[in-house]
Amino acid sequence: MKFEEALNALQSVANELESADTTLDKSLELYQKGVELAKLCMDELNEAKGKIAVIKKEMDKITEIDAPEDLK
Amino acid sequence: MNNVITVSQLNTYIKNIINAEELLRYIVACGEVFSISIVSGNAFITLADKDAQISCVCFDVSKTYIPKKGDKILITGGLSYYVKSGKMTFIGHKIELAGQGSLLQKFDELKKKLQAEGLFDEKRKRKIKPYAKKIAVVTSLTGAVIRDIVRTVRLKNPVIDINIIDTRVQGDTAYADIIRGLDIADELKVDTVILARGGGALEDLLPFFDERVVRRVASMQTPTISAVGHETDFSLTDFAADLRAATPTAAAEAAAYNYYELIENIASILAKIDNDCKRVFEGKQQKYRLFAESIVHKSKNFIDKNVAQVRNIAAQSYFNISNKLTLNTHILDKLTDKLNADNPINLIKKGLFKIERDGKAATTVKDIKVGDSISIFSYEGKLYAKVEKVELKKEQ
Numbered sequence: 001m002k003f004e005e006a007l008n009a010l011q012s013v014a015n016e017l018e019s020a021d022t023t024l025d026k027s028l029e030l031y032q033k034g035v036e037l038a039k040l041c042m043d044e045l046n047e048a049k050g051k052i053a054v055i056k057k058e059m060d061k062i063t064e065i066d067a068p069e070d071l072k
Numbered sequence: 073m074n075n076v077i078t079v080s081q082l083n084t085y086i087k088n089i090i091n092a093e094e095l096l097r098y099i100v101a102c103g104e105v106f107s108i109s110i111v112s113g114n115a116f117i118t119l120a121d122k123d124a125q126i127s128c129v130c131f132d133v134s135k136t137y138i139p140k141k142g143d144k145i146l147i148t149g150g151l152s153y154y155v156k157s158g159k160m161t162f163i164g165h166k167i168e169l170a171g172q173g174s175l176l177q178k179f180d181e182l183k184k185k186l187q188a189e190g191l192f193d194e195k196r197k198r199k200i201k202p203y204a205k206k207i208a209v210v211t212s213l214t215g216a217v218i219r220d221i222v223r224t225v226r227l228k229n230p231v232i233d234i235n236i237i238d239t240r241v242q243g244d245t246a247y248a249d250i251i252r253g254l255d256i257a258d259e260l261k262v263d264t265v266i267l268a269r270g271g272g273a274l275e276d277l278l279p280f281f282d283e284r285v286v287r288r289v290a291s292m293q294t295p296t297i298s299a300v301g302h303e304t305d306f307s308l309t310d311f312a313a314d315l316r317a318a319t320p321t322a323a324a325e326a327a328a329y330n331y332y333e334l335i336e337n338i339a340s341i342l343a344k345i346d347n348d349c350k351r352v353f354e355g356k357q358q359k360y361r362l363f364a365e366s367i368v369h370k371s372k373n374f375i376d377k378n379v380a381q382v383r384n385i386a387a388q389s390y391f392n393i394s395n396k397l398t399l400n401t402h403i404l405d406k407l408t409d410k411l412n413a414d415n416p417i418n419l420i421k422k423g424l425f426k427i428e429r430d431g432k433a434a435t436t437v438k439d440i441k442v443g444d445s446i447s448i449f450s451y452e453g454k455l456y457a458k459v460e461k462v463e464l465k466k467e468q
Contacts, residue, residue: 007400010407017414023433024426024449027416034411041404045397052393059386 003044010037083155090160096151101126101162102170105143119147119162128162135184137167137177144170176274179281183308186283191290192311198295200315203329204263206233208294210253211268213238217320221268224324229331235260241269246279251288258293264327265294267309268320271302280307289313299323420451437464 001009013034017027077085090096103119103126110116115130115138128147130136139145149164169177186192207225211217218236225232239253240246250267257265267289269280279285280300289296290312298313299320300306310316317323412418420426426449427434434440442462448455 003400007403007407010404010411014407014410014414017411023428023431024416027414031411031415031417034407038404038408038411041400041407045401045404049397052390052397056390059390062382062386 001040003041003048006037006040006044010034010041013037079158080155083153083158086158087153087155090151090153098148098150099162100146100148101128102144102146105139105141105145108139108141110138115167117147117164119145126162127159128164130164130167135188136165137169137180139167139169146170179308182281182283182286183311186286186290186308186312191287196290197314200295200297200326201263203334204232204327206235206260206262207264207266207327208235208237208257208260208262209266209268210237210239210250210257211266211320212241215270217268217270220319220321221266221324224321225328228325229328231331232328233262235262241279242272242276243279247282247285250279250285254288254292254296262294265292265296266299266317266320266323266327267296267313268299268323269301270320271305277301277305277307280309285309286312297323297326417451420449425450437462 013030017030017034101119103121106118106120106125108115108117110133113132113134115128115133117128117130117139119126119128128149130147130149146168147162147164148166148168149162151160152163153160183192190196209218209221211221213236222234222236225234235257237253237256240249254265254267269277277300280298286308289298289309292314295314297315297317298307298309299317299322300309302319315323315326317326416426427440428447428449429440429444434446440446440459440462442459444459446457446459448457
């Protein structure tokens with residue numbers, strides 16, 4: 001499942017959970033699903049964060065190169 | 073009347089008598105030039121002495137001496153009588169000055185003869201080598217001439233090789249000596265030969281008017297300078313040589329190049345070449361340096377610009393992705409918070425109870441009436457109850 005899909009699903013779960021006329025069993029079920037989705041999303045975000053950090057390091061290394069001061 | 077004859081018969085008779093007279097065919101007549109006129113290359117002269125005169129014609133005067141009015145001359149020729157005009161004319165083949173002028177006249181005749189042969193033609197004359205290494209001087213070792221020549225050459229040039237061929241330049245047999253000297257000079261294979269003699273009386277210069285000497289000068293293999301006598305003196309060798317020098321010193325001047333000037337010239341030419349090369353090289357060097365600098369500058373600008381651009385894009389990209397991450401994290405946090413806030417277990421744990429009626433969650437007291445059966449959920453368990461009383465808060 002893609003992050004956006006999971007986030008959307010989490011949003012609907014949260015909305016549904018918020019509505020008052022949900023039975024307890026259903027609430028519990030929704031909550032559990034919500035936690036799972038949140039974990040999924042968090043994992044995705046953490047992974048993205050890690051990837052960005054690695055790429056950033058690489059990019060910093062590349063853009064560190066200055067134009068030569070003097071080619072003479 | 074027996075002796076009547078026509079004019080033609082008479083003139084023919086006279087011509088026959090004259091033609092028959094051997095003595096009249098070859099005469100050397102002596103007289104003074106009373107008048108002279110040249111028409112179409114023929115000289116018409118009236119020759120006279122104090123008592124008589126005769127008309128003379130010389131055809132083609134280029135081959136003989138041309139006298140002036142008043143000259144005492146000898147004309148060699150014969151008498152001719154013209155029938156048509158009845159006139160008698162002395163036809164001359166050769167005119168000579170009588171008496172003192174005969175020597176010069178002889179030279180003049182020889183000059184004319186050699187000139188006619190083309191011996192003195194300008195086109196025969198060769199240029200004297202401008203940078204002679206070796207010269208030969210045909211002259212007498214005694215006398216000032218050779219000293220003048222050597223001194224003049226040495227003043228200009230310390231390296232030129234001077235060969236002196238000692239020759240008698242005066243006397244009856246001097247001509248043979250001079251010819252021998254010229255032969256030796258030619259064999260030496262020098263660059264220039266100088267034939268020289270100091271000034272003197274005309275009689276002293278005779279060998280330089282000798283036909284054999286003049287011819288030998290004309291036939292020289294080596295370019296030859298003739299320097300006989302002083303400025304005003306002329307000899308026939310002067311005409312036959314490639315160059316006539318007014319004096320022996322002038323001949324030396326013409327034969328030797330100025331060594332010191334040449335060295336100086338070469339030095340200045342080398343310096344100029346050196347200078348020019350340097351200038352050209354420096355010009356090119358400067359041009360290429362500027363060119364290289366401009367390339368460096370352009371490249372540097374290009375790299376700088378692009379590095380900056382890449383950096384900008386990188387920073388922008390990082391900013392964007394970070395933003396996105398932050399935003400999503402934020403959204404997720406909010407959702408998680410919300411999820412936790414609505415966690416039914418949390419709520420119940422806090423001591424709140426959830427009431428359901430007919431299997432549906434009851435969120436307001438208004439939904440419930442007296443006598444309704446309801447289920448009450450707590451953290452520990454479930455209660456089943458019947459509503460005895462419903463009390464509503466006053467509307468606020």
